[in-house]
Amino acid sequence: MAILEPVKVAGSTISKTTLHNEDFITEKDLKIGDTVVIQKAGDVIPEVVEVVKEKRTGEEIEFSMPEVCPVCGAPAIREQGEAVRRCINIECSAVLQRSIVHFVSKEGMDITGLGYSIIEQLIEKGLITDIADIYKLKLEDIASLKKDGKKFASNLIEAIEKSKQNDLSKLITALGIRHIGGKSAKILAKKYKTMNKLMNATFEELSYMEDIGEISANSIRTFFMEERNRNLIEELKKSGVNMKYIEDETADDRFFGKSFVLTGALEKYTRDEATEIIEKFGGKTTGAVSKKTDYVLAGADAGSKLTKAQNLGITVINEEEFDSMIKKL
Ligand SMILES: [Zn+2]
Structure with missing residues (x-):
């Protein structure tokens, strides 16, 4: 800044x-x-x-970026291909604080009330020494942080309790595995169904998954090979944190795993609208036609993409057909 x-x-x-x-x-x-x-x-x-x-x-x-972590003094290393420097000390309190902020964030376990300064205080007082400690917090510990903190503490305890029922995908996101955001976490949770299966997934298996790829696969493997991380999962399990994929019955994912390419001039939808509909149903759109493409949605004056799709034998649909695919079941 x-x-x-x-x-x-x-x-x-x-x-x-x-x-x-x-x-x-x-x-x-x-x-x-x-x-x-x-x-x-x-x-x-x-x-x-x-x-x-x-x-x-x-x-x-x-200006030169500090070579050591300003908090703990350990080397701050910038890995090849990365834009940022990171403190390499896994015990660093700043690293812990950041990982907890991420863990409790909306995309993660979504624990309301566990804000930045509360986390800071909990770490300072030694009440939190790792992520698993969040689930070991006691009402009186939290209440002691604030004047008249009883109400705040009981709300926070309730939010922590509630987060135990989260879907596996939220937990995966919360762990902060490098390169694994909410979208990848959903894909992983859906495929592996349980944390145990994900932890034991092989590099090959992961890297062949659509939308995961080698970099993410490597990062997942590295994360779960670390004993410390396996212990963390074990501790979370003991505290009653859900480790399973919860089928969202309201979600309609009829296009799950399907890849679309849009080409030509569409009449009813803008490209963005069509993309949004496809994503809502769990599919995705890409820019180029390949053997992996499932559907090409072609509007008027479609050009080379349409030709390529025809050559590859990919299903080409018009807007009318698209409409009937997205109709309510
Ligand atoms: Zn540090």
Whole structure:
């Protein structure tokens, strides 16, 4: 983040902008003390456009990313192909705090009330030393963090209890396995049904899954090979956290695993609308026709994609046929 002298842009005062990552800083040649041009991208997050080099005085300071973690002092390593540096110390309190923030987030176990500062306090007091400790918290522990904290504590305990019933996919997301977000977690939960089966899935099996691929497969294997992580799962299980896939009966996933390509001019839907419908039913759209494509939805004046689909023998449907596929069952 860049800290700026406050300036008015499009009606609001800006004093911070995102710098994205180390590469962005290098690319823009940003130095501490620089004068910069900023813009509000999409009216939300302001960002730096460029440095006004004419305004440099020579007093500007080169920025370099710290090589060690500012919290625990362990090396902070940037892996090849990654944009960020990470503290390598698995016992680091900052790493623990971040992983708990992620674990309880909306996409993860969705535990309302367990905010950043509460987590910080719980770690400081030694009440949380790993993720599994969340489920060992006692009412009086939490209540002691706040003045008149009884009500807060009982709500939080309730939220923690409730999270035990979450679907397996939420738990997978919550674990923070690198490269595994909500979407991949859903696919994994649906295929493996239980945490145990996922933990024992082979690299080959995982990497051949559609939408998972080698990088994610490797990351899943690495995660579960770590004894510490296997122990964490064991502890969570003991606390009564659900480890199974819960079929969502209201979800209609008639297009699950199906891949669509849209081409030509559609009349009834925009591309975005058609994509949204396909995704709602569990399918996906891709840009190019391949042997893996299941359907090509072709509108008027469809060109090379249609020809390619015909050559590959892929089912081509028009809007009318698409309509009947998405009708209520
Ligand atoms: Zn650290």
